[in-house]
Amino acid sequence: MSDAADDAIAGGDQRRGSLALTIRDVARLAGVSIGTASKALNANGRLSAETRGRVLRVASEIGYRPNDLAQSLHRARSMTVGILSNDSFGRFAFPIVEALERRLSDHGIAVFMCNATDDPVRERRHIEQLLGKRVDGLVVTARRADKREPIEPVARGLPVVYVYSRVESPDALCLLPDDKGGAALAVTHLAALGRKRIAHITGPERFEAVRLREEGYRDALARAGLVAEAEECLAGDWSEAWGREATRRLFKRRRPPDALFCGNDQIARGAIDALRDLGRSVPAEVAVVGFDNWEVMAKGARPPLTSVDMNLDALGRAAGECLLDMMSGRAVAGVRRLPCSLVVRESCGAHARSSAAGELNA
Amino acid sequence: MSDAADDAIAGGDQRRGSLALTIRDVARLAGVSIGTASKALNANGRLSAETRGRVLRVASEIGYRPNDLAQSLHRARSMTVGILSNDSFGRFAFPIVEALERRLSDHGIAVFMCNATDDPVRERRHIEQLLGKRVDGLVVTARRADKREPIEPVARGLPVVYVYSRVESPDALCLLPDDKGGAALAVTHLAALGRKRIAHITGPERFEAVRLREEGYRDALARAGLVAEAEECLAGDWSEAWGREATRRLFKRRRPPDALFCGNDQIARGAIDALRDLGRSVPAEVAVVGFDNWEVMAKGARPPLTSVDMNLDALGRAAGECLLDMMSGRAVAGVRRLPCSLVVRESCGAHARSSAAGELNA
DNA sequence: AAGGATTGGGAAAAGCTTTTCTCACTTCGA
DNA sequence: TCGAAGTGAGAAAAGCTTTTCCCAATCCTT
Structure with missing residues (x-):
């Protein structure tokens, strides 16, 4: 770590207990305002190449990483989704979830894992928690679906994909193997x-x-x-x-x-x-x-x-695809059965x- | 949903595209200031029983749920942890992860699931992402640990638990079966x-x-x-x-x-x-x-x-326990082997x- | 009845980013 | 040399909570 980094930690706002560096630190060390630093980091506004370079250099030197919490708050998009399972993520749910996670993480979306194990109370708690975290979408998977569970009364407008699980509602999207x-x-x-x-x-x-x-x-x-x-x-x-x-x-x-x-x-x-x-x-x-x-x-x-x-991995990928579609505004619904081999x-x-x-x- | 809720959505700040209700809405509908609403919701400041009751009633009527992103930003604690696995969360990692998730979710902590599948690039990306999300802790699990992977160079002070995986570093905590x-x-x-x-x-x-x-x-x-x-x-x-x-x-x-x-x-x-x-x-x-x-x-x-x-479930529970300990400041380290039956x-x-x-x- | 104590509630800052608006300064043309 | 155009950077608001500080109104005491 460079001197600049040490400065950032030792000097300046020592009072702030947090160990994470903020854009303030970058701005201070680069001798620019916060807004300018932000523009440089996001390749956004009109900046001289020199200033931009200086900010970026400082940022990388001190290992600055923007606070996703603040970004999400600002953008009103958390870049997270929740996966709710009952299978205890067993043999069936898992390949699906894995493919899904991979697909979404390629788009910078992180996945909250919630296991309800068929306990409606736990399930409700998990949903509440996910809504609190302002997830951008929800994926519901179940155990080898015996009887179809009722649709969740989630916040309106929140994209939901049911995969390897089936609900009656006609405007729900269900992905299943054929x-x-x-x-x-x-x-x-x-x-x-x-x-x-x-x-x-x-x-x-x-x-x-x-x-x-x-x-x-x-x-x-x-x-x-x-x-x-x-x-x-x-x-x-x-x-x-x-x-x-x-x-x-x-x-x-x-x-x-x-x-x-x-x-x-x-x-x-x-x-x-x-x-x-x-x-x-x-x-x-x-x-x-x-x-x-x-x-x-x-x-x-x-x-x-x-x-x-x-x-199942194709099923998971498809679920990711559909969720991304829904998150970008397209409406998808109905029951889709994907081919087996x-x-x-x-x-x-x-x-x-x-x-x-x-x-x-x- | 009550009339109040409809008011909250139809009237007021229509311009705000977000569908989620904020504490502003609660405050407006209850006829109090934002600060007062907050105090009522958190049973915090000095308020008359009547005001407190009114705020709570309104909040529950419109289905208000605080925005965890804002809370986390304020408290500098995200109430989330990341789980990093290489096993593709297979047969071994899974029971552990499940028990861990359960343990943590009892404490209101949500779990990000990250699967690196032995790809160091993906692993690095995941870690970066988790740090960006300001997770309060990290759990690393591996496949039936053949050779011990090197410790992650994570941000200083971030609690890390290795479970069903082993690293050489003496100040790391490793949980393993005996x-x-x-x-x-x-x-x-x-x-x-x-x-x-x-x-x-x-x-x-x-x-x-x-x-x-x-x-x-x-x-x-x-x-x-x-x-x-x-x-x-x-x-x-x-x-x-x-x-x-x-x-x-x-x-x-x-x-x-x-x-x-x-x-x-x-x-x-x-x-x-x-x-x-x-x-x-x-x-x-x-x-x-x-x-x-x-x-x-x-x-x-x-x-x-x-x-x-x-x-493995006991191992997962223990990992959760240790992580909670570390998150509350206690330092834990060393290799612990838990009994088999x-x-x-x-x-x-x-x-x-x-x-x-x-x-x-x- | 007047002064101090208490009570209930509001205003504002802080937490970290992003984005818009504005402003000062440079440069160029007339 | 002066005005206009353009360029680079800063100030400030917004996003949602929480918390501290403060003020006004009420109550009690003497």
Whole structure:
């Protein structure tokens, strides 16, 4: 640090307890007024090159950094947004939030993280706090949305994006993965590989995602001309145990399936384990496809699991994009479903030509 | 909303584009000066009960909320902290961050989330941004700390807590799980159950955690008098595949182990799968204990996996506590290691009396 | 009833920037 | 050489709170 910096700290307004340097310090050290210093720093007004240079030099020497609080107060834009989650930012919310944060931080926007964990009181408190901090926008994400939560009664005019979460209000913007399309992708792929009897093992029916994936499954079967002989759908919970159980059940029947499309990767893993126990080889006898493309799960399976990827990061990026749009005044609303992809590994029996990059887009 | 609120919005300073109500609005509607309104809202000065009541009533009617930006500017305390992560807030950072956020939000402190993903440029930018926002503190968390990152050259006097991450500087505060103790906990437990030949399958040696857990393993063996006959330590990577591979290797030998202590839950899962393939029953013939207590992994295993829990939420809470301490002026420094617990399930062969709540503390 | 004490409320500054307006000084042309 | 045009920099207000200081009015005491 230079002498100037020491001066700025030692001399001058010693009384001010704050350790942060202000534009006053810059101005004083550069021998100009505060307004002039501001203009120099913001490349704004009409200044001589010499003055501008001097101010900038001083500023960088003492490591001056403008106080965002004051700037925000002045501009009535805080350059912050809040993210409200219930998932405890778990496996699903997180990739979204991460992509979102990245997108926004590229625009100089910082992100407040708030975790309400399904406690309405905490949620309310968080919203109050965010409003107090004058956030420029709000993102709401939820756990694997079972039932849609009511829209927040937030201040009018505040941009809100719901991502991986759904509300009824027609003027709200909801960003969701295309569960139906993702399921169809998987089933169509299996059918194209010659599988005839494709069963579906999935999670609790109360999840909208479960219902949509089931729809996609049925549609794709119909389109492949497989309905009559194949349709078979078992709903349970999201666990490996259920995957094993359901598989055992299916293979007790007279005509067991030659492919399993599972509602998530844990179920798929359970299914693969059960098939191994039953002496059925995967993928030769039975092909298996999962959902979520949860890497540790999918890659750890034997054989590695083909799975539908919800492209959560794309969802997060899109949320960021929409929020930026709304913040700059454009109105966006409605429900948007973003495409899933299929990540092909070995469990489905496709010749994994490019096993690493083998992605089919919806 | 009441008439007063409509007045506040429709009448008065219409020119001001901002939609947020200010203390001016409250004052005007209550027929008092701004200062008086402030005093009423903060229960501060000497006011008649009647005036105070009137101001409060108006404020609540129009839904007034003080502008934290202005408050922060005035108080020179922003009531915000930044969390910097490299883990992409993955599986490890997240429980910590969540507990931390909860702890701090109870004190009215909001949390900026910044993800640097090991990019030093992004990290620097984030720090700059946080300093601009005048955060009152900083928390740094890292991925499963392989090598310790250098300390940040942050503004002097800004409280910083490193959690699940380690730096060399002696006046830094680092909060870490007690890997060594956790490992000892597992091994001691196995020894107490009568296992004699306990092998250790673990991750890459470059991780400090790997070295510490190995130390704990050796110490516990020594304390149990098992050194000569048992010591066996295989380092590989953190995957299920490695768990399977290492297990196969161990069971090709003349005298295979009767227990496996694994460096994480994925390795443990691989080990269990390999044992099943080899026809060795778990836990009857071989006991298995993992590390991390990653619920989906541990509960999905067959049998459910006994595992060491790093109590990441306690770590997060402690980080919050320390940060609050530092923010209120107390100096804290040094490396603190918080105890792990052992979560007993079935894979270790303990009579799982209370299988759900069976926790041994370090 | 008059002086002092108390009470209730207002005015203003401070906290840090940005921006607009104004002013003094230079330069150029006539 | 004088007036006009132009250039560079400062003063001040605004943005929203909080807090200190002060003043006017009321009350009590003697």
